[in-house]
Amino acid sequence: MSTGSRADVGRTPRFARGKARAAALRAAAGQVIAERGYEAATMTEIAARAGASIGSLYQYYPTKKLIAAEVHAEYLDQLDQALVGLSTEAHTPAAMSDALFDTLTGFLARYPAFPTLAARRDIETSRKLASRTRLEESLEQSLASTRPPLPPEAMPGLAVMLLQQMKVVVALEASGREADRQAIEHIRRVLRRYLEHLVG
Amino acid sequence: MSTGSRADVGRTPRFARGKARAAALRAAAGQVIAERGYEAATMTEIAARAGASIGSLYQYYPTKKLIAAEVHAEYLDQLDQALVGLSTEAHTPAAMSDALFDTLTGFLARYPAFPTLAARRDIETSRKLASRTRLEESLEQSLASTRPPLPPEAMPGLAVMLLQQMKVVVALEASGREADRQAIEHIRRVLRRYLEHLVG
Amino acid sequence: MSTGSRADVGRTPRFARGKARAAALRAAAGQVIAERGYEAATMTEIAARAGASIGSLYQYYPTKKLIAAEVHAEYLDQLDQALVGLSTEAHTPAAMSDALFDTLTGFLARYPAFPTLAARRDIETSRKLASRTRLEESLEQSLASTRPPLPPEAMPGLAVMLLQQMKVVVALEASGREADRQAIEHIRRVLRRYLEHLVG
Amino acid sequence: MSTGSRADVGRTPRFARGKARAAALRAAAGQVIAERGYEAATMTEIAARAGASIGSLYQYYPTKKLIAAEVHAEYLDQLDQALVGLSTEAHTPAAMSDALFDTLTGFLARYPAFPTLAARRDIETSRKLASRTRLEESLEQSLASTRPPLPPEAMPGLAVMLLQQMKVVVALEASGREADRQAIEHIRRVLRRYLEHLVG
DNA sequence: TATGAATGAGAGTTCATTCAT
DNA sequence: CATGAATGAACTCTCATTCAT
Numbered sequence: 001m002s003t004g005s006r007a008d009v010g011r012t013p014r015f016a017r018g019k020a021r022a023a024a025l026r027a028a029a030g031q032v033i034a035e036r037g038y039e040a041a042t043m044t045e046i047a048a049r050a051g052a053s054i055g056s057l058y059q060y061y062p063t064k065k066l067i068a069a070e071v072h073a074e075y076l077d078q079l080d081q082a083l084v085g086l087s088t089e090a091h092t093p094a095a096m097s098d099a100l101f102d103t104l105t106g107f108l109a110r111y112p113a114f115p116t117l118a119a120r121r122d123i124e125t126s127r128k129l130a131s132r133t134r135l136e137e138s139l140e141q142s143l144a145s146t147r148p149p150l151p152p153e154a155m156p157g158l159a160v161m162l163l164q165q166m167k168v169v170v171a172l173e174a175s176g177r178e179a180d181r182q183a184i185e186h187i188r189r190v191l192r193r194y195l196e197h198l199v200g
Numbered sequence: 201m202s203t204g205s206r207a208d209v210g211r212t213p214r215f216a217r218g219k220a221r222a223a224a225l226r227a228a229a230g231q232v233i234a235e236r237g238y239e240a241a242t243m244t245e246i247a248a249r250a251g252a253s254i255g256s257l258y259q260y261y262p263t264k265k266l267i268a269a270e271v272h273a274e275y276l277d278q279l280d281q282a283l284v285g286l287s288t289e290a291h292t293p294a295a296m297s298d299a300l301f302d303t304l305t306g307f308l309a310r311y312p313a314f315p316t317l318a319a320r321r322d323i324e325t326s327r328k329l330a331s332r333t334r335l336e337e338s339l340e341q342s343l344a345s346t347r348p349p350l351p352p353e354a355m356p357g358l359a360v361m362l363l364q365q366m367k368v369v370v371a372l373e374a375s376g377r378e379a380d381r382q383a384i385e386h387i388r389r390v391l392r393r394y395l396e397h398l399v400g
Numbered sequence: 401m402s403t404g405s406r407a408d409v410g411r412t413p414r415f416a417r418g419k420a421r422a423a424a425l426r427a428a429a430g431q432v433i434a435e436r437g438y439e440a441a442t443m444t445e446i447a448a449r450a451g452a453s454i455g456s457l458y459q460y461y462p463t464k465k466l467i468a469a470e471v472h473a474e475y476l477d478q479l480d481q482a483l484v485g486l487s488t489e490a491h492t493p494a495a496m497s498d499a500l501f502d503t504l505t506g507f508l509a510r511y512p513a514f515p516t517l518a519a520r521r522d523i524e525t526s527r528k529l530a531s532r533t534r535l536e537e538s539l540e541q542s543l544a545s546t547r548p549p550l551p552p553e554a555m556p557g558l559a560v561m562l563l564q565q566m567k568v569v570v571a572l573e574a575s576g577r578e579a580d581r582q583a584i585e586h587i588r589r590v591l592r593r594y595l596e597h598l599v600g
Numbered sequence: 601m602s603t604g605s606r607a608d609v610g611r612t613p614r615f616a617r618g619k620a621r622a623a624a625l626r627a628a629a630g631q632v633i634a635e636r637g638y639e640a641a642t643m644t645e646i647a648a649r650a651g652a653s654i655g656s657l658y659q660y661y662p663t664k665k666l667i668a669a670e671v672h673a674e675y676l677d678q679l680d681q682a683l684v685g686l687s688t689e690a691h692t693p694a695a696m697s698d699a700l701f702d703t704l705t706g707f708l709a710r711y712p713a714f715p716t717l718a719a720r721r722d723i724e725t726s727r728k729l730a731s732r733t734r735l736e737e738s739l740e741q742s743l744a745s746t747r748p749p750l751p752p753e754a755m756p757g758l759a760v761m762l763l764q765q766m767k768v769v770v771a772l773e774a775s776g777r778e779a780d781r782q783a784i785e786h787i788r789r790v791l792r793r794y795l796e797h798l799v800g
Numbered sequence: 801t802a803t804g805a806a807t808g809a810g811a812g813t814t815c816a817t818t819c820a821t
Numbered sequence: 822c823a824t825g826a827a828t829g830a831a832c833t834c835t836c837a838t839t840c841a842t
Contacts, residue, residue: 182357582757
C-alpha cells in the first residue's frame with residue numbers, strides 16, 4: 001500500500017523471515033489441534049509453541065478459524081503433491097489401491113490434525129475450497145490412470161470412499177489395540193479386492 | 201459387580217421420578233451434543249432442554265464429562281440390544297453384511313451424537329468400558345452365526361472394521377453430496393463382497 | 401421457562417435481591433462511565449465497583465452496550481419523572497425557564513454519565529427509544545403549560561434546544577473556571593429572556 | 601518562549617518534506633478521530649490514511665495523546681485566524697452575533713473532530729494551552745469591537761458561552777431531524793437578541 | 801432435593817508502542 | 822529517517838461448577 005519503489009531491496013530477508021514465522025505458526029497450530037482438538041486448542045498455546053507472542057500470531061492469522069483453514073489448505077496441497085506422482089506410472093488397480101493406501105496412510109500419520117480439521121464444516125475459505133477441489137481432481141486422476149482402467153462412472157464416489165477409509169485407518173492406528181491392527185489389514189484387503197472387482 | 205463402581209456414576213436415582221429425570225437429561229445431552237459438538241454443548245442448554253435447572257443437572261451428573269460418558273454408555277447398550285437379535289436367525293455372510301449395515305445405519309441415524317462421543321478419548325468410565333466390551337462381543341457373535349461360517353480368527357478385526365465403516369457412512373449421509381451418496385453404495389458393496397470372499 | 405407453579409413462594413427475596421443487584425450494577429456503570437467515558441469504562445471495573453463478580457454482571461447485562469442502554473433509559477425515565485411535576489403548577493414563561501433550568505441542571509449534576517451516553521449513536525434499544533419519546537413529550541408538555549402560553553409551533557425545536565443548553569451548563573460546571581461560571585449565568589438569562597420574548 | 605517547551609511536542613521537523621508529512625499525519629488523525637471517535641481511532645489507521653508507516657507516525661508523534669493534542673492545537677489556531685478578521689470591521693452586536701455564528705459554524709463543519717477533541721480533559725499540552733488562550737483572547741477582542749460596545753465585564757463569560765453554543769449547533773446539524781433544525785434557528789435568534797439586549 | 805444466582809479462570813482478540821533492519 | 826514485524830497488557834465475553842436458599 002505505502003510501499004515505495006525502493007522498498008524491495010531490503011525486503012527479501014524480512015519477507016523470508018515472515019514466511020518462516022508464518023510456517024512455524026501453522027506447524028504449531030497443526031500440532032496443538034492434533035493433540036487437543038480444535039476447540040481445546042488455544043491461540044495462546046499455538047503462539048507459545050511457535051516461539052512467538054500472541055500478538056505476532058494474530059498479525060499473521062487474525063482469527064482462529066483462519067489459521068485453521070490455512071493449515072487445512074496446506075495439508076490438502078501436500079496431499080495433492082503426493083498424489084500427482086501416482087498417476088505418472090502405470091499401475092494395476094490392485095497396485096494403485098496399495099499405492100493409495102500407503103500414500104494416504106503416510107500422509108495422515110504425518111499430519112494428524114487433518115481429520116480434525118476435515119470434520120469441521122464451519123471453517124471455509126476460498127483458498128481451502130480451491131485446494132480441496134484440486135485434490136479431488138488429483139485423486140480421480142490417479143484412479144483413472146490404472147491399466148486396465150476402472151469404470152469412469154464409479155470415480156467420484158470411489159475417491160470419496162477411499163479418503164474416508166484412510167481416516168478410519170489412521171484413527172485405528174492411533175489406538176494400538178490388536179483388533180484395530182487387524183481391522184486395518186482387513187480394510188487394505190477389502191479395498192484391493194474391490195478395485196480389482198470393478199474392472200472385471 | 202452388578203452395581204458397578206459408584207464413584208463415577210453420579211448419584212443413583214432411587215425413585216421413578218428421579219430415573220425419568222435422569223433419562224430426560226441424558227436425552228437432552230444427546231441432542232445438544234449432536235447439534236453443537238461436545239465442546240460447544242453447554243450444561244445450561246442441556247438442562248434447559250430437559251426442562252430442568254442446572255442445579256438439578258449437576259445433582260444427577262456432577263460433571264460434563266460424566267454425563268457424556270453416561271450418554272455414550274447408554275448408546276452402546278442400545279446398539280448391543282439391536283445386535284443380539286441378528287444372531288438368532290441364520291444368515292448367509294452376504295445377508296449378514298446387509299443386516300448389519302441396516303442395523304448400524306439405523307442406529308446411527310437415531311443417535312447422531314454417537315460418533316461425536318466415540319471420537320473423544322478423554323471421556324472414559326468403567327460403566328462405559330463394560331458396555332463397549334459387551335457390544336463388541338455381540339457384534340462378534342453376530343458375525344460368528346453365519347452359515348457358512350466366517351473364519352473365527354478374522355472376527356475381532358472384522359467387528360471393529362464394520363463399526364468404523366458405519367461411522368463413515370453416517371458422516372457421508374449427512375452431507376448430501378452426490379459423490380458421497382455414491383460412496384455409500386460403494387461401501388455397502390465392498391463389505392458384502394468381502395464377507396462373501398472370506399468364507400470362500 | 402422451567403419454573404414450576406411452586407417457584408413463586410421462595411422467589412420474592414431472591415427476586416428482590418436480583419433487582420437490587422441489577423440496580424447496583426447500573427449505578428456502578430453510571431459512575432464508571434461518568435468518570436472514564438464509555439470506551440474506557442471496563443466491565444471489570446463496573447462489576448468490582450458494584451461488589452459483584454464479572455460473571456454476575458454478565459448474567460444481568462450480557463453486553464456492555466446493553467447495560468449502557470439500560471442506564472441511559474433509566475436516566476431518561478428519571479428525568480421524565482422530574483418534569484411531570486413542572487406542568488401541574490401554573491408558571492409564567494420566565495418562571496418555567498428557571499424551573500426547567502434548575503430541574504435539568506440538578507438532574508445532570510446527579511447523573512453525570514448522561515451526556516456521555518446521550519452522545520453515542522451506536523447504543524440503541526427499544527426500551528431506550530420509548531423512554532426518550534416519553535421524555536420529549538413531557539418536556540413539550542411542560543413548555544405548553546405556561547400562562548401566557550408559548551406559541552405551539554415553536555415547541556419541538558424549543559425542547560431540543562433547552563436540553564442541549566443543559567448539557568452545556570453541566571459541562572461548564574465541571575470545570576470550575578470563573579469564565580465558565582459566568583457563562584452559565586449568561587445562558588440562564590438568555591433562556592429566560594428568549595421564552596419571555598416568544599410570547600410577546 | 602517562542603519555541604515553547606520542547607518536551608511535549610515530539611521531534612520538530614526541520615525540512616519541508618518532514619513538515620509536509622507531519623501535516624498529512626495530523627490531517628489523517630483529524631479524519632479518523634472525526635469518523636470513529638478518539639478511542640476507536642487507531643494509530644495504524646491514521647498512519648495508513650496518511651500514506652505513512654506506523655513507525656513513521658511514531659517518529660513525528662510519539663504518543664496517541666500527543667498527536668491528538670497537536671491536531672487540537674492546530675484547530676484552535678485555525679479558528680483564531682478566522683476570528684481576527686472579524687474585529688477589524690465595525691459591527692453592531694447583532695451583526696457580530698451573526699458573523700460569529702457563521703464563522704464558528706463553518707469552522708466546525710470543516711474540522712468535525714474539534715468537538716471530540718475539545719471534550720477530552722486528559723489531553724493537554726503547553727502548546728495547546730497557549731493556542732486556547734490566544735483563541736479566547738481573539739474571541740473577546742471580536743466581542744469588544746462592536747459599535748455600540750458590549751459591557752466589558754460580560755466578555756469572558758460571553759466568549760465561553762458562544763463557543764459552547766456553536767458546539768451544540770454542530771451536534772444538532774449532524775442529526776438532520778426537523779426539531780433539531782428548528783433548534784438551531786432558535787439558538788441563532790437567542791444569541792442575537794441577547795447581545796442586543798446587553799448593550800441596552 | 802430443586803433452584804438459579806454467583807463465581808472466576810480462561811479464551812479470543814485488539815492496539816499502543818518498540819526496535820531491529 | 823523509514824519501515825513494519827513483534828510485543829504483551831488489557832478488554833469483552835463464556836461457561837463449568839458451586840452453594841445459599
